[in-house]
Amino acid sequence: MKVLQTRVLILGGGATGTGLARDLALRGVECLLTERRDINAGASGGNHGLLHSGARYVASDVEAAVECREEGAILKKLAPQCIDDTGGLFVAVEGDNEQYVADFPAMCGRSGVPARELDLAEARNMEPVLSDKLIAAYEVEDASVDPFMLSLDNLAQAMTLGAGYERNAKIVGFTKKGGRIQRVGFLNEATGEEFEVEAELVVNATGAWAGIIAELAGATIHILYSSGSLLITQDRLTRRVVNRLRKASDSDILVPGGTVSVLGTTSVTIDHPDHCRPTVAEADAIIDDARAMIPCLETTRYIRAYAGVRPLVMTGQGSDARSVSRGFSLIDHAHDDVENFITITGGKLTTYRMMAEKTADMVCAKLGVDAPCLTKTEPLPPSTMGRWTEPGLGPKSWIGDRDGDDLILCECEMVSKNAVNTIIEHMGPMRGESMLQAIGMRSRVGKGPCQGGFCGLRVTGHLYDRGLVEGHQGMDELRQFVGRRWRGFAPVLWGLGMVQADLQEALYCGALDLELEDDDSRCGGDL
Numbered sequence: 001m002k003v004l005q006t007r008v009l010i011l012g013g014g015a016t017g018t019g020l021a022r023d024l025a026l027r028g029v030e031c032l033l034t035e036r037r038d039i040n041a042g043a044s045g046g047n048h049g050l051l052h053s054g055a056r057y058v059a060s061d062v063e064a065a066v067e068c069r070e071e072g073a074i075l076k077k078l079a080p081q082c083i084d085d086t087g088g089l090f091v092a093v094e095g096d097n098e099q100y101v102a103d104f105p106a107m108c109g110r111s112g113v114p115a116r117e118l119d120l121a122e123a124r125n126m127e128p129v130l131s132d133k134l135i136a137a138y139e140v141e142d143a144s145v146d147p148f149m150l151s152l153d154n155l156a157q158a159m160t161l162g163a164g165y166e167r168n169a170k171i172v173g174f175t176k177k178g179g180r181i182q183r184v185g186f187l188n189e190a191t192g193e194e195f196e197v198e199a200e201l202v203v204n205a206t207g208a209w210a211g212i213i214a215e216l217a218g219a220t221i222h223i224l225y226s227s228g229s230l231l232i233t234q235d236r237l238t239r240r241v242v243n244r245l246r247k248a249s250d251s252d253i254l255v256p257g258g259t260v261s262v263l264g265t266t267s268v269t270i271d272h273p274d275h276c277r278p279t280v281a282e283a284d285a286i287i288d289d290a291r292a293m294i295p296c297l298e299t300t301r302y303i304r305a306y307a308g309v310r311p312l313v314m315t316g317q318g319s320d321a322r323s324v325s326r327g328f329s330l331i332d333h334a335h336d337d338v339e340n341f342i343t344i345t346g347g348k349l350t351t352y353r354m355m356a357e358k359t360a361d362m363v364c365a366k367l368g369v370d371a372p373c374l375t376k377t378e379p380l381p382p383s384t385m386g387r388w389t390e391p392g393l394g395p396k397s398w399i400g401d402r403d404g405d406d407l408i409l410c411e412c413e414m415v416s417k418n419a420v421n422t423i424i425e426h427m428g429p430m431r432g433e434s435m436l437q438a439i440g441m442r443s444r445v446g447k448g449p450c451q452g453g454f455c456g457l458r459v460t461g462h463l464y465d466r467g468l469v470e471g472h473q474g475m476d477e478l479r480q481f482v483g484r485r486w487r488g489f490a491p492v493l494w495g496l497g498m499v500q501a502d503l504q505e506a507l508y509c510g511a512l513d514l515e516l517e518d519d520d521s522r523c524g525g526d527l
């Protein structure tokens, strides 16, 4: 069996794991990142994409508000390519708690979070879709962040500095001796190949799965799983992030993400992180509540729903997901008698860099490495691997650089054959396994209103033409890809979405004899 060696083995390729790989690589510490599926397969691909100003947390968690304020400012400066600095509004409507509204400026002041009161007419001028029943409005420093570009850019720099990456690598077990992990066993679910990794230190950055992985290694973490669902509108409805000015609850936030807007979220306790999926009931409830803030949310077209899981680490009692701290937990499992094992879980996308920094500090202390963190001062370089996730880049590049032979493979988002080829070239050693899914994650393919209906077929055809898939592999990948998109399609099936779904069914079931099966094996979503 293949045995890989490294100094630090990082489990989990979300924002935290990729951020940690970059941090360690910049400190000169050798590391290998492993992920059971692909980058952002968990909460990092199933979140709202809001770079919090901190205002959301001023009432419930001052520490989180301050962390978000500080980290948001760092990311805007050092990773601007991943951020659309939209600004944000907090608005209350008739019937909302007026005491909360009155206390809001003082609460922001206590956390140092800037909030400027707006005249109501000014607010509606800034965002014309706002309700005419507004009673208060504040301007804050929220922004929207592309989590896929963020993780891919982190990984790209880490790999340039020598870090390794293995995807489709599911952990199957730990071999321990004398209170230390000696080897971690993996199964590549795409190829069936098994391999092992020997490392001095293992970091568990598997987010909501951290408790399950810790248990496999002989350690204990109690986690409450809170699933949150989000809806994607076909068009971008606002320039800014719009938050409901009330105590944090469901359906409070609309975040612009390139050409679309993302509405959510919910908080539903589930029994296992793999059992997270958006439901019709959640979609109905989100729209029903949020239309008080933005009435057109009732009639706009939704192209997809998706969900992610928040790992809420239980330190005391408390069973309500919103009452458990959303801060992060960094655990040295030496106290569980597993000397070389650390877990980092919880927190927010906004604070991923700081979580990675604190984890790398602990790693370096345990390894006896004396090297400062550079991610707080060094810009995150934009990468070719991450750039194609940007909405709007496809058409710009096609019009600007196109040669005569450059066909459009994805019409909704105008992703061309040349763009897909660039993505394939930069996948390097990751080529060959679940290619269609990997291309979808690294680009806008499958993200438009057709949800993979046409582009899934065309990109698969292109992969066959290039000899990158053969036999049944391409059709199997297509079935998985469309199944995953279908899972997000199903909760928002009305109006034009229903017409699109009928067409998709005719294409896949009628012409290709493929079932539109709900792929229940994958959690997380795609913005």
Ligand SMILES: Cc1cc2nc3c(=O)[nH]c(=O)nc-3n(C[C@H](O)[C@H](O)[C@H](O)COP(=O)(O)OP(=O)(O)OC[C@H]3O[C@@H](n4cnc5c(N)ncnc54)[C@H](O)[C@@H]3O)c2cc1C
Pocket: 011, 012, 013, 014, 015, 016, 017, 034, 035, 036, 037, 038, 039, 040, 041, 042, 043, 044, 045, 046, 047, 048, 049, 050, 051, 052, 169, 170, 171, 205, 206, 207, 208, 209, 213, 226, 227, 228, 229, 230, 265, 307, 308, 309, 310, 344, 345, 346, 347, 348, 349, 350, 351
């Ligand atoms: C609905 C929702 C909305 C949110 N909105 C926001 C927001 O707007 N702004 C914000 O700042 N934060 C937001 N968050 C929080 C944010 O998404 C998370 O804090 C962040 O993405 C966590 O990143 P992570 O890398 O720690 O975990 P994850 O992204 O979950 O990564 C864990 C990785 O581990 C992998 N893994 C699991 N099991 C194994 C295994 N056996 N072997 C190998 N790998 C494995 C998974 O596939 C996954 O890729 C939201 C979260 C949710 C759920």
